[in-house]
Amino acid sequence: MTTVLVVDDQVLIRAGLVALIQAAPGLAVCGQASDGQQAVDLAAELRPDVVLMDIRMPDVDGIAATERILAHAAEPRPRVLVLTTFDLDEYVYGALRVGASGFLLKETPPERLLTAIEVVAGGDMLFAPGVTCRLIEAFAQRVDGAAEPPRELTPLTSRELDVLRLVGAGLSNSDIAGRLVVTVGTVKTHLNRIMTKLGISSRAQAVVLAYESGLITPRRPLPG
Incomplete structure (x- = not known):
């Protein structure tokens, strides 16, 4: 049974x-939260498999709540599926940046929402990698230059860099x-x-x- 915090x-x-x-068969709501801080508290208490997160909320918004939930969660961490009004919304980029597993429009048909919950619960991104890449491309050059510098990649081996580069280019595990x-x-x-x-x-x-x-440059094709 997949548990969901709404x-x-x-x-x-x-x-x-x-x-x-x-x-829906196989799904159960383990809790409800009306704001970001309550979501953080309930996620720690209930340890849901998936958090279905509204992104625009007063005080603690969905981005901040997602970051706090994932930063303090014990393993296995919950998967956060963000709900938003617009598909090209800078809030969505921010949510992905802090670790959300994907996003949905609030106008999404019910059956797609249920499928999406199962997809992220299984450890995958909500959309095909190429779709997510197009979203990142749309906002990668619009992020405030004063933002914190990116994480260093020096701990990675050359093969791990290859894998990360191909993931960033939108390839699936089988393609990589x-x-x-x-092997996969x-x-x-x-x-x-x-x-x-x-x-x-x-x-x-x-x-x-x-x-x-800078491992992948927006709108520049992957070599070879």
Whole structure:
């Protein structure tokens, strides 16, 4: 059973999400939060598999709440699925940057929402990697230059850098395995080590890091 914490400051939307999830086989709502701070507190207490996170909330917004939840969560960390009104929204980029596993529009059909919860619960990004890459490309050059510098990549081996570069370019694990002539299991091992060394928690965050570090340059094709 996949447990879900539903976070939204609008009562009717929250109630609708709860009813939808509760009616779905294999899913259960373990808690509800009406603001970001309550989400942080409940995530620590209830340890849900997935947090369905509204992004625009007063006081502690969805980005700050996501960052706090993932920074303090015990393993296995919950997967955060962000809800937003606009698909090209700088808040979405911020959520991916702090470790959210993906995002959905609030107008998403119910069946897609339920599928998305299962996808991120399984450890994957919500959208195909190429879609996420297009989002990162749209905002990578618009981030305030005063932002904190990107994480150093020096802890990574040359092969781990290869894997991160290919993840950032939008390749799936099977595509990466074919490119590097290794097994999919080996790719997963490298990716897990990358996340551990760099202190990141999702594939989407790895894509963001690949762009911010300069490993991948927006709108420049991958060599070879």
